Amino acid sequence: MGVAVGIDLGTTYSAISILGESGRAEILANREGERITPSVVYFQDDGSVLVGTLAKRSAAVAPLDVVGFVKRQMGNPDWRFDAANGRQFSPEEISALILKRLKEDAELTLGQGAVTDAVITVPAYFDDAKRRATKDAGRIAGLNVLRVLNEPTAAALAYGAESRRDGTILVFDLGGGTFDVTLLTVMNDVYDVKATDGLHELGGKDWDDRLIEWINLQFRHEGGPDLTATFESEADLREKAEAAKRTLSQASSTKVILSGGGVTRSITVSREQFEDLTGDLLNQARDLMISLVEETGLGWAGIDHVLLVGGSTRMPMVARMIEEISGRPALRVGNPDELVALGAGIQAAMEAPAAGTSRPRVIVQDVTSQGLGVAVLAHDGSGRLVNSIVVPRNTKIPAKGSGVFATSADGQTELLVQVTQGDDEDLAFVREIGDQLLTIPPYPKGAPIRVEFAYDIDQMVSIALYDLTADSLLGSFEVDNTANLSDEDIRTAMDNNNDTEVA
Ligand code: ADP
Ligand code: MG
Numbered sequence: 184m185g186v187a188v189g190i191d192l193g194t195t196y197s198a199i200s201i202l203g204e205s206g207r208a209e210i211l212a213n214r215e216g217e218r219i220t221p222s223v224v225y226f227q228d229d230g231s232v233l234v235g236t237l238a239k240r241s242a243a244v245a246p247l248d249v250v251g252f253v254k255r256q257m258g259n260p261d262w263r264f265d266a267a268n269g270r271q272f273s274p275e276e277i278s279a280l281i282l283k284r285l286k287e288d289a290e291l292t293l294g295q296g297a298v299t300d301a302v303i304t305v306p307a308y309f310d311d312a313k314r315r316a317t318k319d320a321g322r323i324a325g326l327n328v329l330r331v332l333n334e335p336t337a338a339a340l341a342y343g344a345e346s347r348r349d350g351t352i353l354v355f356d357l358g359g360g361t362f363d364v365t366l367l368t369v370m371n372d373v374y375d376v377k378a379t380d381g382l383h384e385l386g387g388k389d390w391d392d393r394l395i396e397w398i399n400l401q402f403r404h405e406g407g408p409d410l411t412a413t414f415e416s417e418a419d420l421r422e423k424a425e426a427a428k429r430t431l432s433q434a435s436s437t438k439v440i441l442s443g444g445g446v447t448r449s450i451t452v453s454r455e456q457f458e459d460l461t462g463d464l465l466n467q468a469r470d471l472m473i474s475l476v477e478e479t480g481l482g483w484a485g486i487d488h489v490l491l492v493g494g495s496t497r498m499p500m501v502a503r504m505i506e507e508i509s510g511r512p513a514l515r516v517g518n519p520d521e522l523v524a525l526g527a528g529i530q531a532a533m534e535a536p537a538a539g540t541s542r543p544r545v546i547v548q549d550v551t552s553q554g555l556g557v558a559v560l561a562h563d564g565s566g567r568l569v570n571s572i573v574v575p576r577n578t579k580i581p582a583k584g585s586g587v588f589a590t591s592a593d594g595q596t597e598l599l600v601q602v603t604q605g606d607d608e609d610l611a612f613v614r615e616i617g618d619q620l621l622t623i624p625p626y627p628k629g630a631p632i633r634v635e636f637a638y639d640i641d642q643m644v645s646i647a648l649y650d651l652t653a654d655s656l657l658g659s660f661e662v663d664n665t666a667n668l669s670d671e672d673i674r675t676a677m678d679n680n681n682d683t684e685v686a
Contacts, residue, residue: 185299187329187535188289189527191337192278192303192317194254194386195359196494197222198521199285200528201293204540208341208528210521213288219520220288223251224280226266234284243422246414252360252388253277257320258312275316279323286324300327302531304523306363307333307379307552310604311616311644318641329534331641335365336376336549337526338492342516343369343545344529350487353476355513356523357468357501358493360386364472366479366486373546378479378577381552385467387428387495393460394424394452398439401450408444416443431457432497458500469504489513494520550577551642554606556613557586557634570603570610573636582638587631587651594625598632598657602646616644619660626652 189208191198196219203209210218215236225238226248233241242249248267256262256274263271286298303326305317314331321328335354342352349370356363363381367374399410399420410416423439430437436453476483489505491513496502502513516522529543536542556572574584590598598621605613623632631651638644647659 185297186289186293186295186537187300187302187531188286188298189332189337189524189529189531190282190285190301190303191334191524191527192254192281192305192320193219193222193358193520193523194252194361195222195388196220196520197281197285198524199289200521200524201289202528202532202537202540202543206540206543208344208525208532210524211289211292213285214291218518220281220285221251222254222281223249224253224277225249226264226268226270226272228268230268232280234281240422243415243418246418249418250277255360255383257316258310275320275323278317278320282320282324282326286326298326300329300531300535302330302332302527302534303328304334304337304527305331306361306381306383307335307365308363308381308383309642310553310614311642314641314643329531332527332530332547333365333376333379333549333552333642334523335363335379335492336367336374336547337524337530338490338522339365339367339369339374340526340529340545340547341522342490342514342526343372343374344525344543345516348488351481351485353472353486353489353509354492355468355472355489355496355501355505356492357495358386358520359495360384360388362386362468362471364468364475366475366481372544373548375548376550377481378475379550379552380471380475380478382467382471385464386493387425389464390428390457390461390495390498391421391425393464394428394457395420397456397460398424398427398441398450398452402441402443402446402448405446405448405450407441407446407448410441410443427452428457428498432499454499461500465500465504468501469508472505473508483509483511486511490522491515491519492522549580549640549642551580551582551638552576553604554613555584555636555638555644556603556605557588557636558601558603558610568601568610570605570608570613572606572608573634574638576606578638580638580642581640583636585633585635587633590623590626590628590630590632593628595628596623596625597621598623598648600634600646600648602636602644604644617646617660619646619648619658621648621657623650623657624653632657 198219220235221239223238225233225241354365362385365379367376410420431454505513554572554576555574573586601618603613604616633649635647648657
């Protein structure tokens with residue numbers, strides 16, 4: 184039998200863990216001895232691939248062959264990476280290369296046979312297509328994906344296993360590319376997620392970008408050329424800016440040495456300057472955290488701990504802000520960039536305990552991060568298209584929901600079912616995650632049709648439709664990976680709208 188591991192497939196860094204014989208989850212170091220591996224891939228001319236720190240360092244010398252941040256593209260069918268060797272790669276394929284590297288390194292470290300099974304974590308906000316893409320990436324890498332687990336839930340599992348403390352926890356996860364905030368309670372080994380929200384385009388990279396812009400400006404003021412003008416000098420500047428940012432988490436100021444166009448300058452940045460440059464970014468995270476706490480009606484008095492997750496929470500400004508708002512210390516448990524992987528390792532042992540070890544006794548009760556709804560358009564009518572939420576956001580998973588809708592025209596024989604994911608009533612602000620054209624018998628207008636949705640434990644969606652007049656199943660389908668509707672599609676649909684009673 185193979186080994187089951189937990190994997191945090193991160194936007195900027197990935198990590199892999201296993202529940203050890205001691206009963207504690209442990210990070211498995213990579214072949215370079217590092218506990219986290221940059222999620223960066225370098226496609227070399229000879230067709231071979233580098234993953235991790237070496238790939239990240241190659242960005243300045245081979246910027247067109249190095250790809251990172253691919254997690255942001257998961258579930259996007261239109262995105263491909265063009266490597267210089269002429270080949271194209273999907274986000275799933277690139278993620279699979281990262282997974283392959285993690286898997287092989289883990290096998291090397293463990294020295295006990297093949298890693299066959301994995302729990303892979305995903306941001307709580309990931310929709311159906313992104314979750315499927317993640318599972319597919321695992322499959323491409325030759326892994327049996329036991330589950331996809333929400334990252335904040337994984338972090339809470341790792342925290343609970345270490346601290347053995349019950350209470351209400353707010354998980355504040357600021358990574359390299361995304362921000363997630365989640366509220367949950369831990370009570371007698373039951374992890375009960377209450378609510379979750381996130382900003383998908385806010386992370387350490389934005390802090391880097393601000394610093395890059397500022398340093399570049401200083402360099403130009405001192406007679407240097409624009410370092411963002413070429414890919415090579417920009418990648419070099421990015422590496423130096425990120426290093427400076429990390430230094431500023433420890434030191435109150437640091438120097439960056441830059442060269443370009445025959446000019447070499449040393450530029451000093453203070454932590455205070457850095458915090459001024461990026462304060463508004465932190466405010467975005469703060470505001471979302473505050474609104475989640477308000478939404479759940481708990482208030483700060485109802486929250487016992489705020490747990491820091493993600494490498495960017497190493498910036499002192501983060502804990503300071505949280506302590507100001509919440510009136511309690513922000514908790515660090517181990518390394519903030521390892522917690523998610525550790526929790527995934529615990530979950531992996533629950534799904535597939537290793538021979539001779541006992542299954543962790545933990546119950547995880549998670550929630551949906553986005554509403555699930557439907558718009559039914561009568562093909563021969565001219566109805567308004569409306570998003571009707573059937574399973575609201577923050578519903579316990581696995582979740583089921585159903586709604587009854589009516590046909591819009593006499594004798595219509597076709598029904599287009601469009602499934603949406605998102606919380607807005609307005610179709611322009613939700614994502615269409617699939618559609619199906621159904622054939623129905625010709626009934627008078629207003630014939631009832633029932634739509635049934637199910638979210639499975641991985642938060643993936645299945646749909647069934649019933650003709651209530653004939654009391655028969657019209658069809659069932661899994662959500663297919665249709666891309667988002669284009670703006671034009673949405674506009675056309677709106678024009679076609681009217682009082683179609685959707686369904
Ligand atoms: P992911 O988004 O992939 O989950 P992590 O949680 O590992 O990534 O966070 C990576 C981010 O954390 C990067 O933007 C990195 O620059 C930042 N980071 C790591 N260490 C520090 C530090 N000491 N100070 C400030 N930022 C840091
Ligand atoms: Mg992360």
